[in-house]
Amino acid sequence: MSTALDFDEAEVARLAPGLALALPRTPQRGRVGEVRAASAGSSLELHDFRAYQPGDDLRQMDWNAVARTGELILRVRQDEVSPRLEVLLDGSRSMALSPRKAGCARELALLATEVGAHQGLSPTLLVGGARPERVQGQVCRSALRSATFDAKDALHAALGRLPPLRPCGLRVVVSDFLFEAPLPALVSRLAQGAAVLFLVQVLDAEDLEPTGGEGARLVDAESGAALEELLTEEVLAAYARRFAEHQKALGAAAARARAVHLVAPAPQALRTLVAGALRPLFLPAGVA
Amino acid sequence: MSFGFPWGLLALGALAPLVAAYFLRRKQKPVVVSALFLWRTPRHRAEAGPRLERFTREASLLLEALAVVAAALFLADVRLGEEARTRHVVLVVDGGLSMSARGADGRPVLEKVRAEAARRVEEEKATSVTVLASGTVPRVLAGPEAEPSRALAALESFRALGADHDVAPTLLWAQELAGPGRRVHFLTDAPPTEGVAVPAAVRWTALGAPRDNVALVSAWRGDEGSTATVTLRVARFGTGPEETEVRAVARPGPGAKEGTERRERVRLPEEGAATLRFTFENAGDVEVSLPPDALPEDGEARLPPAPERRVRVALAEGLDAPARSALERFLAVSPGVEQGPGEGALVVGPRGSDARLTVGVGGAVRTFVGPFFAEKGHPLLDDVQLGGVRWAAGAEPPPGRPLMTAGTVVLLSEAEGQVHLNVDLSRSNVQRTPAWPVLLGNLLREVRRSQEGFPRRQLSLGEALAVVTRPGARYALEGPEGTRPLFGAGALSLPPPAVPGRYSLERDGEPVDAVEVLPLDARESDLRGRGEGDRPAQAQGDDEAGGAAPGRARWPLLVLLAALMADFHITRRTEVK
Known part of the structure; x- marks a missing residue:
């Protein structure tokens, strides 16, 4: 589905320096850095004790404990890491329902990678289009610029095509989450291996409040299936009711997986979103 | 291509709503949505069969239109090629009484006609048959263009009891029904006589035989x-x-x-x-x-x-003594006459009154001994002989149309049902001549004829049926062939009844009078000139060998079935996808 590119990179560049991602307070995984990792390492902070096993570094032996207990007790220290950041962008056709929706998704994904890079995280971008893509570092910008929302299936199906999600500190999934799928299982899968998961749901104005008043042949963006409907008040009300139920189910699935569900209305400006709906993800730089 | 039942093409009207529905749905603008499942009402049953989407598919529309056309063609009894040729045979059967005559073998001519008609229908491989019966009034026995079996069944129940008649009008009618260039089969019991104009397209077949016969030629009671x-x-x-x-x-x-x-x-x-x-x-x-003989009928x-109809006569006040005396003398000896006032009575009054018959003079009286001028054809003057009559009449003419005059004086006139006698009986001798009872007798006869019902109680075949009805009532004539309404009031002359028997006149459902039509016709009873013969049609007909296959063509049904199955397949496949 081709749409005009509505992608304000300059605004992202303006906002990124003043923002920081909300990093987890629990131990993380990542490169060596300033944040404590979940894995044992060589930092000064004690993480645990365990019995000595052949091959362990004898320098880490706690001789006091050996003396007290008569057993070989090893000090396990926590590594200091720079947490990894994974940004997963849904590449299905419905993400390009309107140029603004597509642009908003790109902007949010880019902002997350840019802010992460500023924080010293190593951003990884995965785009779940018809041809899945996985890039890291500086090429994320160009990858987002060239990314196409052309997948004829939804995100949960695209996960099968994407490279496997790796353990990381922070995972941000940008999608509209408007598909029929077992949401608890999907969110649980997305949360697997991530210290914290943010579900950023980008919704178009037509997704939130569809216009009615006449007959229409409704065509599904992904599958192309059609449904002829007269868009009366009753039909619109029924849509709103089902949409609310869907959102509720998504929120419940997110809560169960300890993920954060954020709704980003595409019509709003990026700055407004960052300062409002996406505040839990993008914190002011001084607060993080 | 031809159609056995063109009304079936009305089924093509179903195409209009089908195409309209297609275009109405097609016109709806496509709107891309992120999540169609949020719009669809959940269905708990398994989804299958046609859906709304079917109308948005041209292939489905074409298949459904094909199905409609196939159904219409089947209903219209479409015929293609050889099947398209319809064979219409027009048979004319002589409806005269002589057709009921038996041959030497005791077999009626009409039975031979039925067998011959069936043979002709089979020979011609007719797909439709029209059967006419000739008579004083031609009539359709079957058709136009009835199924052969029905036509032959109608002929089976036909009885030839009609009067002698000219067959030319029936043959011309049959020729028109058959169409140009098509032959007409006339089945009768005698070959055409010299001087009879037989249409060129008519094949004249005589199946009778000369027979001796003894018959009643008239009967009167x-x-x-x-x-x-x-x-x-x-x-x-x-x-x-x-x-x-x-x-x-x-x-x-x-x-x-x-x-x-x-x-x-x-x-x-x-x-x-x-x-x-x-x-x-x-x-x-x-x-x-x-x-019993060759023609028992x-x-x-x-x-x-x-019985003769009774007439009531009333003499009004004001009649002078000579007139009253002359009238009373006549009424006293006249049969079937009742005197005295009553409903429907013939009132006789003086000149100037509104009586049916007025007698009297006006103006100076003159006496005439002739010559008298009378309207010979008028029924009132039938057999009225005025020889030796001395008629004294007034100078003032009576109103109405003159029926009899002497010089410039009107002696007898008629106006709007009234009869005026301009006569002074004290100075005339007409009441003592035969002209007087004849004139009054004619008047009574006309009164009887104007009474409700049939003026005659017996008729022979071929005689017109006279009947008198009153205004303001509904009449029907019930006869051997059923009941038919009569329209109009007064003296009606109906066409000769087609068959003998008793005919009853009903007024508002109640029988009023009856007449017997007797199966008597001297010319039909004369069987000496009957015989066998086959006179081919003079004109070459367009009739060809070969005919249509009976029954409807089955291929439209197969097309219909195939189209419906293909449509189901297309719509079902769409649903699976």
Whole structure:
């Protein structure tokens, strides 16, 4: 589905320096850095004790404990890491329902990678289009610029095509989450291996409040299936009711997986979103 | 391509809503949505079969339109190629009484006609048949263009009892029904005689045989009081028996306990008729019969009672003494006349009154001894002889149309149902001449004829049926062939009844009068000129060998079935996807 590119990179560049991602307070995984990792390492902070096993570094032996207990007790220290950041962008056709929706998704994904890079995280971008893509570092910008929302299936199906999600500190999934799928299982899968998961749901104005008043042949963006409907008040009300139920189910699935569900209305400006709906993800730089 | 039932093409009208529905749905704009499942009402049952989307698919529309067309073609009984040729055969059957004559083998001519008609229908491989019966009034027995089996069934129940008639109008009508260049089959019992104009397209087939016959050629019954007089004329056609026995059976009438049977042998002249007269007392219906012969139908007659109609005459005040006296003398001896006022009475009054008959003069009276000028054809003046009459009339003419004049003076006139006699009976001798009772008798006869019902109680075949009806009532004529309404009031002359029998006049559902149409027609009874023969049609017809296959074509049904199955397959596949 081709749409005009509505992608304000300059605004992202303006906002990124003043923002920081909300990093987890629990131990993380990542490169060596300033944040404590979940894995044992060589930092000064004690993480645990365990019995000595052949091959362990004898320098880490706690001789006091050996003396007290008569057993070989090893000090396990926590590594200091720079947490990894994974940004997963849904590449299905419905993400390009309107140029603004597509642009908003790109902007949010880019902002997350840019802010992460500023924080010293190593951003990884995965785009779940018809041809899945996985890039890291500086090429994320160009990858987002060239990314196409052309997948004829939804995100949960695209996960099968994407490279496997790796353990990381922070995972941000940008999608509209408007598909029929077992949401608890999907969110649980997305949360697997991530210290914290943010579900950023980008919704178009037509997704939130569809216009009615006449007959229409409704065509599904992904599958192309059609449904002829007269868009009366009753039909619109029924849509709103089902949409609310869907959102509720998504929120419940997110809560169960300890993920954060954020709704980003595409019509709003990026700055407004960052300062409002996406505040839990993008914190002011001084607060993080 | 032709259609056996073109009305079936009306089913094509179903295409209009089908195409309209297609375009109406197609016109709806496509709107891309992120999540169609949020719009769809959840269905708990398994989804299958046609859906709304079917109309958005051209292939489905075309298949459904094809199905409609196939159904319409089947209903319209479409025929292609050889099947398209329809074979219409027009048969004309002589409806004359002579068609009921038996041959030497005892087989009626009509039966031979039925067999021949069936053979013709089979030979021609007819797909539709029209059967006409000739007669004084031609009629359709089957069709137009009826199924052959129905046409032959109608012919099976047909009885030829009509009067002698000219067949030319029926043949011309049949030719029009058959269409240009198509042959007409005329089945009768005699070859065409010299001088008879036979249309070129008519194949004339005679299946009769010359026979001797003895027949009643006329029968008349008159009732006067309790006495019934039956007068018969019996004729011999051919070299049949010189003598025959006439049997007359009188059924018991009112006041009689049993009937009477009379038999009388009568000698039949070679070329002529013998007259017989029977008299019965208190007789009901009188049945007359001759011994069975080649045509038994013309040897039987039923004569119901035919009493003369009674007329009531009232003499109004103001009549002068001579006129009153002359009228009373006539009424005293006139049969079937009741005197005195009453409903429907013939009122006789003085000049200037509104009576039906006025008698009197106005102005200076002059006496005429002739010459008298009378309108000969008028029924009032039938047999009125004015020789030796001295007629004194007033100078002032009576109103209305003059019927009789002398010089410049009108003696008798008629105006709007009134008859005016310009006569001074004190100075005339007309009341003492035969002209007086004849004139008044004619007047009474006209009054009787204008009474409601049938003026005559017996008719022979081919005679027009006269009937008088009153205004303001609904009349119907019930006969052997059913009941038909009569329109109009007054004296009506109906076409000759097609078949003999009793005809009853009903007013508002109640019987009023009856007439017996007797199966008597001397020309039909003369079977000497009958015979066999086949005169081919003079014009070359367009009729060709080969005919249509019976029944409807099955291929439209197969197309319909295939289209529906293909449509189902397409819509079902869409659903699976």
